[in-house]
Amino acid sequence: MQTERAMVTRRDLLALIGAVSGSAAMYHAMTSLGFASDSGYKGPIRLEGDPRGASVLILGAGLAGMTAALELRKAGYDVRVLEFNSRAGGRNWTLRGGDSFTELGGFRQTCEFEQGLYINPGPWRIPYHHRALLDYCKRLGVTLEPFIQLNHNAYLHAAGAFAGVPQRIRDIKTDFQGQVSELLAKATQQGRLDEAVSKEDREILMQALRSWGALDGDYAYKANLISGDFRGYARAPGGGLGAEPVPGEPVDLSEILKSRLWRYLQNFALHTFQATMFQPVGGMDMIGKAFAREVGDLIRYGAKVTRIQQDDRGVTVTYTDPDAPATPRQAKADWCVCTIPLSILSQLPIDVGRRMKAAIDAVPYSASVKIGLQFKRRFWEEDEAIYGGISYTDLPVRQIAYPNTGFNGAGKGVLLGAYLFDGPNAYEFTSMSPVERVARAVEFGARIHPQYRTEYDNGIAVAWHRVPFALGCAGRWTDEARAQHYDNLCQIDGRIVLAGEHASYIPAWQEGAILSSLDAITRLHDRVVKQ
């Protein structure tokens, strides 16, 4: 990084333009493929036709399993659910004060958050286009509130840039956009874009760059009240004497480029992260709990599935109870919807064809670690005017996410102090004891918010490979693995069909779990009524 030249050359500029038009072209392609629109949900499922008392055994009471349970019972099936945990929801999970959690290996943590404060160790945000999940929230009475993905006043931070001083997202975003606009305007004026842009469009382009980039009358991006309207001021406009605004100095383009902070701007542009995003009021597990109010009577908790067999007459599932692990029990049904994550299912003996078994074995699970930290006061609001949203950093903690609720309140607050995902650091944090994970999250976070040192209260860390009911965060599909195995994973094999996040093209989203389940039971029901 230090070897880079200090000047932005014309080649850099062209690379930038290329990147810009390239991503626009990609966006267009994605839209026409349907990726960038809604998730494909067609409204509440209608399973018509009489299943004539057919029975279904559902394995796993996560969102995929409970969606299947709810809809299949409604359609007239005799439904039972086997669930390993003593609660419903699976990865849809919230930790609050008093909750305790024992990870694989035996470390036990008890959450010491204050009443009303929580952390979502798994899913935490819902895009507005996840229509199936939103529809279930509506039907099941789950109240939503905004999840703030972009807060202009949160930070972008790189350990090796700006002497380690975090930069406001607003400054980087505005100054990057402004200076790129200025370069483009210059290139246009110098006739460099004549071949690419018609004369008529060039004039409009100049106007657009001025408007979009906060350029002045000479198409320059500078410290003045025009850029100040976008990036804020060194001294903001006030009232009375001495209230005149003073513009701030933009961050130099070359420094922005070399800092790599621009790469985080994607997190505010990607379709999955665009406004409006939501979170359930009170914690993500409000969704799992709402499902469990509907189907909880069908669930047998503490049932660890150890074997899945089938023949032409039905399905036999072997499971154990925590009280009597040595005494296997059996449950039988005509059909089986299995939503056990592949990280676990790949280890169980299961009577399915070679192709489905190969698919079950083909998907390793991502590493991810989330750490919740409670502080004695909401210093990010009080001292730094950061209300919700996310700061991004290249420190191993990667993100610091501020609570999107309880704004401006006195008293303690909980923030997400780390959200690691894949890559070496996620494995390294998984290998630590929970106490060490929390200690390091506090240590790293203090480089962005020095208040950590005095305000830290307590914390809790969840490393997903150590979560006993998941053994990983989510299926890590490659394009090659999808091409070879995805269809084989989703086919009905005799009397067994798989569902869950892993059987979707929306990996690691709850929407994927629900859509996969709706598709699986639609095909299963079709087979049952046609039999």
Next chain:
Amino acid sequence: MTRENTSFRAGFAVAMSAASLLLSFPAYAQGSGPSVPEPALSAGFRFAENSGEELFANICQGCHMSDGKGATGAGTYPSLAGNSNLEAGGYPVSIVVNGQRGMPPFGAMMSDDQVAAVVNYVRTHFGNRYLDAVTSEDVRAVRR
């Protein structure tokens, strides 16, 4: 992780291109605050640890646990302790490089030397006494 075509429509998409992360910082150990305890952490997409012991303690331990004995919940991380499957060195080499079911592939995140070091460590600790060390050539041979 080369991020070989991994779908980034995943829920946690960190949105960083591999190229943009190939910064050459030393491992994270610096810090202005109270001293950060060991171990140092890797920067970028490859593991910075070199000795077998460090590699085990920072990667394998996450699933196989510090005593190598694994753990069981709804599924199991197998024990590597006193494990006769490790007798043929090619087997653990291939698993570390290419993965197997719930065990992720680490080939793209480790050099041949690192793979050999961690496999030799596991094959000579936790009650294993396989003294025929694997070499980085053995590792290269199983990379697909």
